[in-house]
Amino acid sequence: MEALNIVHGMATVLSDPTTIIFIFLGVFAGVFVGALPGLTATTGCALLLPFTFGHAPLQGILMLVGVFCGGIYGGSLSAILLRTPGTPAAAATMIDGFPMSERGEAGRAIGLATVASFVGGIVGAFVMTLMAPKLAAIGLAFGPPEFFALTLFGLAMIVAVSADSLMLGILAAAIGMWITTIGFDPIAATSRYTFGLRDLLGGVELIPILVGLFGVTQVFMRSEKLLTFPKSAKNETYLPTWSDLVLTKWTAVKSALIGVFVGSVPGAGCDIAAFAAYSELKRSEGPDSDLGQGNPKGIVAPEAANNAATSGALIPMLSLGVPGDAVTAVLLGALTIHGFEPGPVFFTTNLDLIYALFAGVIIAQIALLIVGLSLTGLFAKLIRIDQRVMIPVIMFLCMIGSYSVRYSVFDMFVALLFGCIGFLFEKARIPLSPMLLGVVLGTLSEQNLRRSLIMSHGDLLIFVQRPVSLLLICGAVLAIGLMLMRARAKAQS
């Protein structure tokens, strides 16, 4: 049934060359926007949204889907080359991507990221096509207690994987979570830590924090060793080697499945999917792996996951009318303006459009592979540009990216402030990834904790009485427990 529909959808898309051109344009624009620090797929979609009004709905929507996939992929290019994730979803890719490119293997890292994104995207698109209605139902099972348990699990994992010291990891995550308590609290309807500043009422925006912690910090770090001439890249074939692909094939598939599932939970986006896949990789590789030092699997896992999550995020948007993340919220708006109403009846009333859309998502992955591989060489050359030119350019892009989220000069200062914080943390060896994840998950975690306790009249048992929540909490306890045991074993030996 699904197979027949998808063939039909594929025919619809392929029969019109302009649709394919639109997909390529979208992917190209997405890669570009994503690669610029601070400018995300969300920004790209919002900017191109008015442009789609004059075109057929399918073409317009598929162009935006192209921007979505391209943007998530593009973010990892700057993560790998500049240690500045272009989008939050690429933050996990940076952990192994940057060390590899620092070794002079930027081409290899980008090639791996490209192929992993393609594999992730294809797996995601097929899972979406075959399972969309079922996954949507699973997504519904996530209520407030499950969300809180999910965030607890994510935080425990990242603390366990990224820090040499448990204390420093928890400290960083806690600071990140504290930052999200700034601003208006929608549960009690009061403002916290705003000091009467209207700019702080909505909280500190994620993008300026991300750009500051990684981009601006990077500018400071690079300025310190300005005279160190950049290494010339040694391995200049940009196609990933066969041995790399064989080594990482199962990582790619497993991470893609994690990605599409996490992406399909409304409220958890591509960034959380990437971190989840990286955590799972770290767990399965064991304590003695060289993850974090440029391990190819460390690039493949988050890249496959975040691109699979793009398809995942489309599932609740199409089948429930609930956007999975910020980009799909824009897509939902685009569909509405084109006269469609995604939701439970959308699947029955617009079957042709849905399957043409699914087919388009698959074609977007092929476009991504082609655009990615043909641009890899160009991007990898970036790393050899003189630092004295590169540093001001990165700084400039960081400021534009921070400003453009909500056209706010205030956010540029936020980025600068977090640049200073990041620089000091780097010096003090406090890891930045748990802090970023604290910021990403903080609001979700706090609000769902309080929401759950409101539901249960303050009874903490609500978190262990529900199976999914119980499972996730056990996972979190296990991760921290293993980390402690390992630390003790190390101390004894």
Added chain:
Amino acid sequence: MTNYKGLFAALSLTVASTGAVAQDYPAKDVTMIVPWSAGGGTDTIARSLVGEAESCFGENINVVNKTGAVGAIGMGGTSTARSDGYTVGLITFNLSTYGLLGQADLSYRDFDLIQLINQSPGAITVAADSEFQTLGDLMTYTQENPGVVTVGHAGTGGAWHLSAATLAKEYGASFNYVPFDGSANVRTALLGNHVAVATTGIDEMKQLMEAGEVRILAVNALERADAFPDVPTVSEAGYPLAAPVYDWRGLAMPKGIDEAVKAKIVSGFKACFESESFQTLAKEKGLPLVYKDPAEFETFLADLETSLEAAISDLGIGK
């Protein structure tokens, strides 16, 4: 003497130039600030309202999303924009509660109003398999079992929270309010059985009702909603309420715009509002459009503020 002549010349020039400004208006694209994010319900309404601005308004109107601070950033941006008539803004319900909840020093008094766009009533909704068949079932149960029934709403102190809370207050019903971040999340929670009841805008439940996933027990309004002829009002369901809380959206501009330009803005937007494409879209979405001119709009907002002040202090939320 020459001084006076100069002054007169300058004065007449000023008069002439403002006259010319009003005559030429609009001479370039107009920017409309939307305080909520791209793709959301408010954004969709804004974009479809100005979709054909070139024919109904005379120039293009570009939507800019200035988000954050529960809308205060964008609405504040409109109030402090240059008063040349080329920046206008969308304003929403939150403008009525910033002061009452102690969130921001911003109210309708900081603007010159253009018009009201819509006035949406709240709806009390349960999942299709819920034991509550009517509003009566729900109210009786919750009067006998206070604090047990969970009610999801889109944010504390927001229109839908207040809509349900004023009803409950009137009839001594005690709900367990669970705040979510926006109505989309309330819908998900209702479908996943994480809350027993949802209070949202009635139009936000249209599709789920048509799909048979939910049952709307009552519309919290004085009259039935056009798009929902079968849904009884709270009063018809046996629980009359004198002044239900409505959500609203409207348009406003910074103070100090030339009167003639102001008149053109008001009539231009009225033309867009009355355009067939906008009316059709609103009908499809079940969005109850209500037009009020600047003076009526101001009276509406002043009255609303008075009734919300009482409701919010009754509930004990806010500052």
